[in-house]
Amino acid sequence: MMTFALAFAILILVLALGIWFAAVLDGVFSRQLSGHGTVGLLAPFHASAVYLTQQRLRTEAPDQLNWFLSIAGYLSVAATGLAVVPFGPDLAVIGLDTSVVFWGACESLIVVLVFLHGWSPNAPLSLIGAYRYVAIGLPIMLPSMFVLIAVAIPAQSLDLRDIVASQETVWNVIRQPLGLPLFLLLGLSLTLRGPFDYADSDDLAGGTSAEDSGANRAGWQVARLAMLVGFSAVASAAFLGGYLGPVLPGFVWVIIKTLVVMAIVIGLSHLLVRLPVARMLGLIWKILLPISFLDLLWAGLVALA
């Protein structure tokens, strides 16, 4: 019970710290790349306070229940992702021996929740964003699941705790070099960012969140950042050796590695172009998926060698 309470406390800490840090980091990147703007450490709090002073509007005949469920559900799934990550040997909030399968289930739920978020307001631009996201959100899960299965091979287990332990000698990012890049693309899709932002993009005036105001907007943006934290923590456990590291306590290493992955994802989201949706669909099936087969083959051969 004590370990559970400790793990849960770390979870809340990482989540809160991560959300704040992701927002600041986003500001830093956009300042560096666009050449103007300011970066304040308190800016994320000010920005969210603005939403909380605004009225929460509804649209004509919206699906109020699903609107709420999509936002709350997205946040839940993000936190659940973080919960399967071990903060130390045997220090995971959700210590499942099939945690990779569990995370896979979370991934697929996100497609449903983002769709619901665009469907609920009964508005044209949101609806297009919702349907379009499904076209990309579904197939991009395939390469990501292949690379996760590849990291399970050397660990001989579907438990993220064992997967971290199996990286004692060498991290998976080196052992399976194709894995992390492919997994990062999934992160962009899960967090609706940059090249995979088919749901909330500029060409739809905000897409699924175009009708969000007040508390809905605050909730959705927080959930998106939380998702980034959850995803980055899973990536750091699967590819960067999670809590493994010298001197510092394990959970500090988890935080450091999570922040590094977060910075990479945010950087990519500002720098990579978004393809028209049909082109992206072709790219995933014709190029990314075969590359993930290669990753699996590579992982298999290395494990047998």
Next chain:
Amino acid sequence: MNWIAKLAAKAPVPIFIARGPDAPDETDRLHLNPALTIVDTPRAASILLVAGTLPHALKMYLHRLHDQLPHPRATVFWHSSPTEPFSNAVEIAHGDDLASVLLRTRAALLGGERASDADVLPDEPANEWQGVGPHGQGGKGMMGGTPYGRPMAMTDDDIRDGLKLDAYTAEFGPFLPMLPAGMILKLTLQGDIIQDVAVVSPPYEDARKGREIRALLRLLGLPTLANRMLVENAHRDAGFKRLVTLSGVRMAIPPDLGRTHDGSDVRSRFEHLLKDPFSPQKPHLTGLDLGDLLEGREWQEAMLILNSFDNVSLRKICANTRTNADEDSSEQTSGGHENMDHSAHGGH
């Protein structure tokens, strides 16, 4: 003021810009102002900024836009004077600093010293609810009637795979951030494919410097790099150009997208703009209409095509295109849609 309002007063002011044809050149450069956030939807805005004088024909559109902002809200007129229903609006006097007026107005809204703008339009549904069923539906089956004040979309032919599903017809614009300002199109969508297009109003005549390249970069998911274009002489910066190239734009724009008769397409127009953002390519447009360019295109592709032309070219293309009025008359001669229960719709 409670503590949330105090925190909110320290944030940049979220504004939505309704741009008139004579909006000042500095309008675009407001993106660079750290005291402001320019948002894409009125749902996220606290202040509606009317930049320049709007043509009379767009007044009704401004009224609808105004009422979509959440409370507390205010309207600010910049380089124009408040017109009839906006008696309570703030006018930026000559010599006043826009950002500081906006900050002051927002602070007054949050502190309660300034009353939030009331609606301009009457509080009533778009159409009378009518129909047989308890939810306003009517006619045979589930369709027809005007549930919650609007009819449902009806089935229509599809130009690609022939699967007859619901076609969504509506006017888009004139204040949509992904369309050139002032442009109103009547689009019929099947899913996210543009099935039919008619012009309600062409974009303004103004030649905003560098609008096209920034719009294209934003549509391609690179808003940060688009903002970089606002910095003086950014297009001469080799480092910036390398960033744009490395982002993969060449791969992203499909070949032959938005091709004109003389072989210019979105890709070539983009390359040209990247070299010289202030003098867009002038392709031959004789006989080319919006239907040729947009019909059968997916939403993002269609927006790329539209924004790859400068306003002068777009106005020429619009002049070749059938207008909304033509469409209405042709519909009457062909006896209207053959949809089920269409006669049951109210308020058309």
Next chain:
Amino acid sequence: MTVVLAVFLIIGLSFLFTAGLRAGVAVDDKRHATYPQQRPFLGGSDPETHALQRFHIRYYTMTLLFVAFEMEMMFMYPWAVVFVEEGPKALAEMGMFLAILSVGILYGWKEGIFEWE
């Protein structure tokens, strides 16, 4: 048991947080959205119909191929665990399985299912 508890705890707290945002906002928010406020955003235009519709999704054939691969994932989970014990045999088996499924990709590609039909 702890797992179930943890999942419910996380979901519960997330829902509380989202509901708390709604409850915690300034008093002004309590006003009811009027009809003109409820009109969906179209840049100032007035939509003719409701947006919810029998939406024409252009990728429906792709989803069938997706289901085939997603099902295959079910077999891959246990396969990954026993892979090292089974050795090259497991690699060959999964290779054949993936090869068969890949024929599906090629066939779909030929039929144009990755286009916007």
